[in-house]
Amino acid sequence: MADLTPLTAIGEFALINRLQAGITNRQPGTVLGIGDDAAIIAPTPGTELVMTTDLLVEGIHFDLAFCPLRHLGYKAVAVNVSDIAAMNALPTQLVVALSAGPRFTVEAIEELYAGMRLACEAYNVDLVGGDTTASRGGLTLAVTVLGEVPAGQAVRxxxxxxxxxxxxxxxxxxxxxxxxxxxxxxxxxxxxxxxxxxxxxxxxxxxxxxxxxxxxxxxxxxxxxxxxxxxxxxxxxxxxxxxxxxxxxxxxxxxxxxxxxxxxxxxxxxxxxxxxxxxxxxxxxxxxxxxxxxxxxxxxxxxxxxxxxxxxxxxxxxxxxxxxxxxxxxxxxxxxxxxxxx
Amino acid sequence: MADLTPLTAIGEFALINRLQAGITNRQPGTVLGIGDDAAIIAPTPGTELVMTTDLLVEGIHFDLAFCPLRHLGYKAVAVNVSDIAAMNALPTQLVVALSAGPRFTVEAIEELYAGMRLACEAYNVDLVGGDTTASRGGLTLAVTVLGEVPAGQAVRxxxxxxxxxxxxxxxxxxxxxxxxxxxxxxxxxxxxxxxxxxxxxxxxxxxxxxxxxxxxxxxxxxxxxxxxxxxxxxxxxxxxxxxxxxxxxxxxxxxxxxxxxxxxxxxxxxxxxxxxxxxxxxxxxxxxxxxxxxxxxxxxxxxxxxxxxxxxxxxxxxxxxxxxxxxxxxxxxxxxxxxxxx
Incomplete structure (x- = not known):
């Protein structure tokens, strides 16, 4: 079994550096991704934006006894993209807020991100920012997705x-x-x-x-x-x-x-x-x-x-x-x- | 002391209805706020968007022993708006993902929202969506804010x-x-x-x-x-x-x-x-x-x-x-x- 790194061992900034290593941007509208106070996005002229957020909470929405972290990461993106699809829009950028208790390792969070990256690839959406913090309990994941639709074509x-x-x-x-x-x-x-x-x-x-x-x-x-x-x-x-x-x-x-x-x-x-x-x-x-x-x-x-x-x-x-x-x-x-x- | 309502007594949809009751939109770009799969936003022509997310976790970022819920709601918005300001941008819309354990009442969540509404008023930003769920533990709040800046004027x-x-x-x-x-x-x-x-x-x-x-x-x-x-x-x-x-x-x-x-x-x-x-x-x-x-x-x-x-x-x-x-x-x-x- 590979060595596992407790989250406490590397600190927030080093963790963010490790997580953002595998991330590439595909959307032409992504001017600036992870790494500043906020991402910068150039919306396509003639479009409207749609925006939605969904929270997944351990013990309520998922059970890590049978849900692998990679699948969970994928799902956290997919369920939000599903809301974007339901507006007749296509997703463009997303941000992830994540808190994890002391039993989670750096490698576990990397697995979660690997799943999110797979979903970003599948749905052609850029992960442009986030916040990663400790918690006293389990894992909580809040994903917010932005999407685009030709102006006036959003379906309510x-x-x-x-x-x-x-x-x-x-x-x-x-x-x-x-x-x-x-x-x-x-x-x-x-x-x-x-x-x-x-x-x-x-x-x-x-x-x-x-x-x-x-x-x-x-x-x-x-x-x-x-x-x-x-x-x-x-x-x-x-x-x-x-x-x-x-x-x-x-x-x-x-x-x-x-x-x-x-x-x-x-x-x-x-x-x-x-x-x-x-x-x-x-x-x-x-x-x-x-x-x-x-x-x-x-x-x-x-x-x-x-x-x-x-x-x-x-x-x-x-x-x-x-x-x-x-x-x-x-x-x-x-x-x-x-x-x-x- | 007024009667308090446990979150379990009213269900998610009724809670959302109560929370959105006090919300008014001010931004001309807000085409559709709370209530659909996603909000619809018309960006101002000639602007770029900035987007940031921040998580506040009970026991890590705040202590309800001395932080009143109304102040916490205000702060959750303010710290995100601060990131938007740091890009030389002005906030326009935000979404809130919130999970709360069984000890929280409907009235407590309403207090939290009252604080967020005050901040939305102070910073002229619209609360256009969210997700509210149970948790096994304390309170977690993820706020994601969108802002606008004249194209090319964002400061990194x-x-x-x-x-x-x-x-x-x-x-x-x-x-x-x-x-x-x-x-x-x-x-x-x-x-x-x-x-x-x-x-x-x-x-x-x-x-x-x-x-x-x-x-x-x-x-x-x-x-x-x-x-x-x-x-x-x-x-x-x-x-x-x-x-x-x-x-x-x-x-x-x-x-x-x-x-x-x-x-x-x-x-x-x-x-x-x-x-x-x-x-x-x-x-x-x-x-x-x-x-x-x-x-x-x-x-x-x-x-x-x-x-x-x-x-x-x-x-x-x-x-x-x-x-x-x-x-x-x-x-x-x-x-x-x-x-x-x-």
Whole structure:
């Protein structure tokens, strides 16, 4: 095992020097990155900016017993980029504020940064600044991302109209089931530390939990198809919760058809094994980081056969409420059992 | 005593609704504030952006035993705005990521936000987004601020030239001594909870500790005087540490004259009472949040009689090193005993 360096051994400035060593800037708008009181950014003329921040707290949002630091770093960037994508924007720069308790080593923080750098590469975003400090407890990571969108083209939650088609990217429920698998293996390990984790048959769902991806590809795809969503939100707390947010902001109701909810086969299999209703996993599981958006009904042709976008229903007037329509045609009010950290 | 609401009683979305109730936007560039996946910002044409993030961690950066939550909220904004000022920029928007453990109430978080709102008003910056989550431990606050500066006018740490005059705003060492007073009162209180804190004679230094202010006024002032600093940094970790950063970035040395270090009378009095060398407090105390900057020697006339800016020395070539020059003319190498959280 390689020698590990306690954070106390090198001090804040030396740590920052080590962390920034592997960082390269790709965005033409990054005038000055890490190393001054603030980064300097030249926005592209004709664009608007979007800005979002997300906090990941140890023991609340992640468990280092089964989430490797490199994956955590990647995820911290991905979940923020997902919010940028949900505005129809592309990320450009980000800053990271990080606090870590005495049990973390320099090498551990480097692993975390390695994951963030991978995500920066994948999403073409520059890490231009940060703050790294001690804490009395665990690890806390706050990432703030800046993005750009052609002026006037940002998509809010509030633009949906009755009859607009309700669409989701990818598939749902897998990340939640991946978490169930990881929790089960953790309990087995705690009961008998000689147990080897059994993850072979759970690759898809575990990967969806540990390696969240932001759907920037969908933002590009929609632009190429000439489809401009009327409203959009990313699915972090479960589909039901996000449909309700979108309806509340747009002043509409919605009809979501259970039979159209996109779920991958491994998700269905794991749900069966855990005796969980797959529809419930899709509606309330959370951490899918897919995009939920609405388009005018006239865009139906452009999207109906898309392999990675599914039309799951449509908006209605507000007085119809937001409903889930079962295969038998029964309408049940959608309820948010979305995740809350409190 | 009013009824207090545990954070667990209302949930994340209701909390966000309560917190955003008091927030108004002032910046013309704020297209969309709190409430969507991200804020939307229209940058002023012809400007560049600056962006910085700072983390405040309970038990490391602040002690709620003597730092009221409203002051803490104000300070979290001020220390970030100070970094924006140090780039010669003006703040425009900010986002806040906050995690709080189970002992915090809704009312406590509202106090914190009240302080942030006050600072937003004072510095004319809009709070446009955030993330609020639970933690297993104490309070952690990450603030990220965006600012604007006319294109090409941002001032870096690296632009200083030998012979440039070294200037500081305001006075030094007070915040550090304020902390000593507060720590002493805390110990007295812990020893005997019936003790009343004795703070009457310490107003100036205590206020400098608890209510940090960013020197945006100096940014405006320098613009009005037609003085464009060649390099600038804010003084958060003590003057000595910042002079060394500035010299390293600019590739210069420096001569700082002890007799010119600006210190307020109350600071000198409290230093004497605590048997501390006031020069050491000024050099290594930290948390002054004044601006340290350099100007061409030709700007001497414009600044020499300024009531709130002091010329404390000048830059030299790198091989002279960074030195402190005592009243008797002796040169001693400056040493950073700047604060580190690790």
């Amino acid at each position: 939650r509030s633009g949906g109209k009755p009859t607009d088609l309700l669409c989701v990217s990818g598939d749902l429920g897998a990340a939640f089931l991946g978490l169930q698998v990881l929790e089960r293996e953790k309990q087995a390990f705690l009961a008998d530390p000689d147990t080897q984790p059994e993850l072979e048959n759970y690759e898809y769902v575990v990967q969806r939990q540990l390696r969240a991806e932001a759907r920037l590809d969908i933002v590009h795809e929609l632009r190429e198809l000439g489809v401009h969503p009327t409203s959009m939100i990313d699915i972090s707390d479960g589909l039901a919760s996000e449909v309700l947010h979108l309806c509340a902001a747009s002043g509409t109701g919605a009809r979501v058809f259970t039979e159209f909810l996109p779920m991958a086969n491994p998700t269905l299999e794991v749900a069966a094994e855990f005796n969980l209703d797959p529809i419930t996993c899709a509606l309330n599981g959370g951490e899918d980081y897919e995009l939920l958006f609405t388009v005018p009904v006239t865009d139906h042709e452009k999207l109906k056969n898309h392999p990675d976008i599914t039309i799951i229903g449509h908006l209605t007037t507000a007085d119809d409420g937001a409903n889930l329509v079962t295969k038998s045609g029964q309408a049940v009010p959608l309820q948010a059992q979305g995740w809350t950290s409190f | 740490r690296s632009g200083g030239k030998p012979t440039d005059l070294l200037c500081v705003s305001g006075d030094l060492g007070a915040a550090f001594l304020g902390l000593q007073v507060l720590e002493r009162e805390k110990q007295a209180f812990l020893a005997d909870p019936d003790t009343q804190p004795e703070l009457e004679n310490y107003e100036y230094v205590v206020q400098r500790q608890l209510r940090a202010e960013a020197r945006l006024d100096i940014v405006h002032e320098l613009r009005e005087l037609g003085v464009h600093p060649t390099s600038m940094i804010d003084i958060s970790d003590g003057l000595a540490s910042e002079v060394l950063h500035l010299c390293a970035a600019s590739g210069t040395g420096a001569r700082v004259f002890t007799e010119f270090l600006p210190m307020a009378n109350p600071t000198l009095e409290v230093a004497a009472e605590f048997n501390l060398d006031p020069i050491t407090c000024a050099l290594n105390g930290g948390e002054d949040y004044e601006l340290l900057f350099t100007v061409p020697v030709t700007d001497h006339e414009k600044l020499k009689n300024h009531p709130d800016i002091t010329i404390i020395g000048h830059l030299t070539t790198a091989d002279d090193g960074a030195n402190l020059v005592t009243k008797s003319g002796q040169a001693v190498p400056l040493q950073a005993q700047g604060w580190t959280s690790f």
